[in-house]
Amino acid sequence: xxxxxxxxxxxxxxxxxxxxxxxxxxxxxxxxxxQAMMSITEGDLLSSVSFLASDELAGRDTxxxxxxxxxxxxxxxxxxxxxxxxxxxDTFYHTHQFASSRPPATARLMLDGxxxxxxxxxxxxxxxxxxxxxxxxxxxxxxxxxxxIVVLKxxxxxxxxxxxxxxxxxxxxxxxxxxxxxxxKIALMxxxxxxxxxxxxxxxxxxxxxxxxxxxxGCALILISEDTQVxxxxxxxxxxxxxxxTQQVHNVVGVLRGSxxxxxxxxxxxxxxxxxxxxxxxxxxxxxxxADDNATGVTAVVALARAYSRLSxxxxxxxxxxxxxxxxxxxxxxxxxxxxxxxxxxxxxxxxNIEMVGRPESDAREKVWMTGWTHSNxxxxxxxxxSRAGVEVFNREDIGEMLYKRSDNYSFVRKGVVxxxxxxxxxxxxxxxxxxxxxxxxxxxMTKVVQGLFAGTLYVTGADVKVRGESE
Numbered sequence: 001x002x003x004x005x006x007x008x009x010x011x012x013x014x015x016x017x018x019x020x021x022x023x024x025x026x027x028x029x030x031x032x033x034x035q036a037m038m039s040i041t042e043g044d045l046l047s048s049v050s051f052l053a054s055d056e057l058a059g060r061d062t063x064x065x066x067x068x069x070x071x072x073x074x075x076x077x078x079x080x081x082x083x084x085x086x087x088x089x090d091t092f093y094h095t096h097q098f099a100s101s102r103p104p105a106t107a108r109l110m111l112d113g114x115x116x117x118x119x120x121x122x123x124x125x126x127x128x129x130x131x132x133x134x135x136x137x138x139x140x141x142x143x144x145x146x147x148x149i150v151v152l153k154x155x156x157x158x159x160x161x162x163x164x165x166x167x168x169x170x171x172x173x174x175x176x177x178x179x180x181x182x183x184x185k186i187a188l189m190x191x192x193x194x195x196x197x198x199x200x201x202x203x204x205x206x207x208x209x210x211x212x213x214x215x216x217x218g219c220a221l222i223l224i225s226e227d228t229q230v231x232x233x234x235x236x237x238x239x240x241x242x243x244x245x246t247q248q249v250h251n252v253v254g255v256l257r258g259s260x261x262x263x264x265x266x267x268x269x270x271x272x273x274x275x276x277x278x279x280x281x282x283x284x285x286x287x288x289x290x291a292d293d294n295a296t297g298v299t300a301v302v303a304l305a306r307a308y309s310r311l312s313x314x315x316x317x318x319x320x321x322x323x324x325x326x327x328x329x330x331x332x333x334x335x336x337x338x339x340x341x342x343x344x345x346x347x348x349x350x351x352x353n354i355e356m357v358g359r360p361e362s363d364a365r366e367k368v369w370m371t372g373w374t375h376s377n378x379x380x381x382x383x384x385x386x387s388r389a390g391v392e393v394f395n396r397e398d399i400g401e402m403l404y405k406r407s408d409n410y411s412f413v414r415k416g417v418v419x420x421x422x423x424x425x426x427x428x429x430x431x432x433x434x435x436x437x438x439x440x441x442x443x444x445x446m447t448k449v450v451q452g453l454f455a456g457t458l459y460v461t462g463a464d465v466k467v468r469g470e471s472e
Contacts, residue, residue: 026384027462029455036310037389037454040303042443045450048077048299049358052274053291053438060290061207061278062326062333063098063247070274070298074252074323077302081309083254083321086342094251096336098326099244100208103201107222107239111230119191119223120201123169124242129185129220132236140231141182149186149237150179151230154195162199163280163288166209166329173217180218186237187219190226197223203281208245210329216242251333253322253342256308260316260463267318267343268461269351269419270304271334272297273327273408277432285434292425292436296358298323300450307454315461317349324408334408338415345412350378350467351419352457353409357449358441359425366448368424368456369396372404376418376469378460385459391452393422418469424449 029037051057051073058066075092078085087093103124109116133148141147155175161168176187191197201223209215220239224230252274258264276290289295305321308314320343326332338345360367368386370379373395383393403421404410412419424445430436459465 026388026459029388032312033458036307037451039310040307040447040451040454042447044306045299045303045447046438046443048302049291049295049441050438052295052298053289053436055287055289059278059288060274060276062275062329063100063249064278067249067275067325071250071252071323071325074274074298074302078252078254078305078321081305083256083305083309086253086255086320087251092252092254094253094337094342096249096325096333097246098249099211099246101211101216102208102243102245103204104240104243105205107220107237109222109224110236111233116228116230116235117225119225120198121239122172122197122201122204122221122223123217124220124239125185125218126241128241129237129239131185132234135188135230135233135235137231138179141179141184147183149188149235150184151188151190154189154191154197154226157196159196161196162203162282164277165200165203165207166215168200169209169217170215172221173215176217176219176221185219186239187217187221188224188230189221190228191223192226199281207278210332211244212330249325249333251322251324251337253320253337254305255318255320255343256305256314258316258318258461259314263316263463264318266347266349267320268457269320269322269343269348269412270301270354270457271322271324271351271408272301272354273325273333274298274323275325275328275333277328280434283434288432288434289437291438291441292356292358292428293431294327294355295438296356296441296446297354300354300357300453303450304454304457315458316463317461319457319461320348327408331408331411334411338411345415345417348412348417350460351409351412351417352382352453352460353407353419353421354453355407355421355423357422357424358446359428360442360445361426365442365445366390366452367392367394368422368449368452369394369400371400371407371409371421371423373400374470375404375413376420376467378418378420378467381460381465381467382422382456386452386456388459389448389452389455391448391455393452393456418467422453
């Protein structure tokens with residue numbers, strides 16, 4: 001069905017791309033390459049993925065101490081594999097100053113000269129707000145000459161929203177956009193004693209969120225009791241500005257330079273995101289371990305770096321290995337990498353981004369699917385190479401196109417690089433839940449998949465292999 005709905009341009013592009021080579025024409029793995037591939041073992045993968053997905057790493061949120069520990073671990077693995085640092089100041093760290101914001105714990109409200117209780121603050125502005133004005137209902141804002149304060153009904157949210165304060169604030173921002181465009185500076189939201197918004201306000205005090213202006217409401221957002229009658233009355237407000245917290249975050253990046261003096265200027269970039277979504281505020285198990293998403297991808301990147309380092313003869317093209325922060329916050333780490341890449345983007349022939357390779361579908365064991373299949377010939381090339389390990393790389397037509405823009409590969413696509421994500425599974429019921437534990441991974445499947453990714457990427461590093469995007 002999806003093939004029938006593809007734009008004509010995509011069909012034309014597919015006709016231009018080279019057909020798969022006959023199996024007999026694909027260079028077989030040498031003994032050295034086979035030994036390097038077989039050094040990728042279940043035991044090694046298990047030791048890595050069980051550490052990254054342990055409770056001690058607390059879900060590797062961006063930013064967090066635990067994510068920094070995970071970065072240090074990846075850097076140590078790259079160092080041990082003999083990779084050359086490709087980060088800032090001759091380190092493995094490609095560092096960014098990540099700004100988070102936290103609202104004030106409370107605000108001062110005076111209603112007709114008497115103090116009004118504040119249940120919590122969800123957002124403030126970048127400057128202190130001190131004003132006195134009449135409180136308007138939402139319906140009265142459009143007709144008001146100078147609307148500054150509005151009172152709103154409670155926005156109902158599911159209980160699990162308490163553990164995703166950033167998503168709640170982004171949702172509020174969309175809700176309040178029309179009001180702030182009309183001049184509203186203060187939004188009072190009524191809430192019950194059982195409101196999830198109270199938990200969100202408490203969570204924001206413990207866990208600052210990304211300070212991206214487009215994700216925050218353009219006004220202060222203050223919680224009051226649901227039985228408080230304020231519409232039509234005079235209110236004085238004093239609310240402190242949003243607190244900005246700046247922390248360092250790191251992409252981790254290293255390179256094995258190619259053996260060919262000319263060809264080594266080109267590189268294949270192998271990546272995965274290291275972060276996950278951190279912890280929940282309540283429940284028997286509060287840690288979102290992120291075993292499949294994406295401790296498996298990072299484990300694959302590290303295992304591939306080790307396998308490549310075992311080759312007695314390096315590949316002609318260079319191979320860059322990188323892990324990213326902030327994918328769960330909107331592909332932030334990969335966007336930062338692409339903006340100031342330590343390697344010329346014009347010389348990156350392909351990005352192989354690895355996402356969730358530990359839990360296969362029932363009919364796809366030891367298989368890998370690639371997002372955005374029709375946008376380049378990389379899927380066919382990877383399939384040709386991976387077939388030497390007995391692994392098939394295929395086009396998942398139901399969601400492959402939709403997810404093409406949803407992972408870190410797309411930060412490079414936007415810069416003109418051929419870039420796709422490769423997965424060995426699906427969005428299972430444990431996705432973004434504390435139940436995404438390493439014990440649920442299918443290690444034999446994962447091992448075979450990583451070996452296939454080695455054989456596939458090894459083929460793409462060859463001098464005679466031409467990666468073509470849809471514009472070529």
